[in-house]
Amino acid sequence: MKLTRILTAAAAAALLTGVSGGIALAQETDPVTLTTSGSGAEEVPSGTGQDGATLAGTFTLAADDTLTYTLSVTGADEPLTMGHIHQGAAGANGDVVVPLDIAAISAGTEATAMVPAEVADAMRADPSGFYANVHSASYAPPAGVARGQLSLDGAAAPSVVNTGTGGQAAGPDAGALALLGGVGLAAVAGSVLVARRRRTS
Structure with a gap:
């Protein structure tokens, strides 16, 4: 019972600090890939x-609002x-919100452009x-x-991956460990080590 309480407390602490910070960081830094396909019609x-x-074409919008793209026309x-991106x-x-490199488009090669911050946010949202x-x-x-x-x-990869029970019997402690991911496991491992030392001392 004492070990269970330690695991639960460690899980809660890791969720409130490390995991929430990791999710926010991933959301801020993950690039967004957009595509287009169209015609004269x-x-x-x-x-x-x-x-x-x-x-x-394919457009990759980085965290610093740099747009890397390849656009081909037939x-x-x-x-x-x-060539332009319009809102x-x-x-x-x-x-027009982003002018495009017409020489690169004509050649079918990759090019880059800087997107104004407010436009980049709107492109990510819609x-x-x-x-x-x-x-x-x-x-x-x-x-x-x-x-x-x-x-x-497609969709962005999840910041926290549920790895299942890892071969352990399903239960409250197993569910907490799966949700925590790498940060939570480190916190729990440290707590278990402290608990074992106390029991053997």
Whole structure:
């Protein structure tokens, strides 16, 4: 019973300090990967994009608001002149918030851009409220060659992984150990060592 109380107390302390801090740190530093896939048919108003033109891209937004991206375009009849990320939902046009490197887009190579902090926060919270598009001489703003809304590419990995009972019989102590993860296990191990020393002294 005494050992159980020690384990419970250690579990509570670790949850309140180490685990909560680890979750906050992971949320602050994990990059967010967004993708887009679209065509001329998605330009607004309908019919202003180029028939048969498509774009596809991947955008990784780092914790420091650096955007690393690759955007490729097919089916454009003219050289591309501009590329942007706009803030706007599907079916609506919006303001340019991030200019893109048109030379990199034309070559299909990777490029980077700095995103204003408030825009980066909004992109993380609602990727579908943004879109990427490209332009050429015949498809100058507000028209575009092709357009695609941004979307979240999968879910972020959990900060705390439930590892199960580790081969031990399920019970209150086993559940607490599984929830704690690495930080909790270290705290519990230290408490058990102290308890054993007290019992043998």
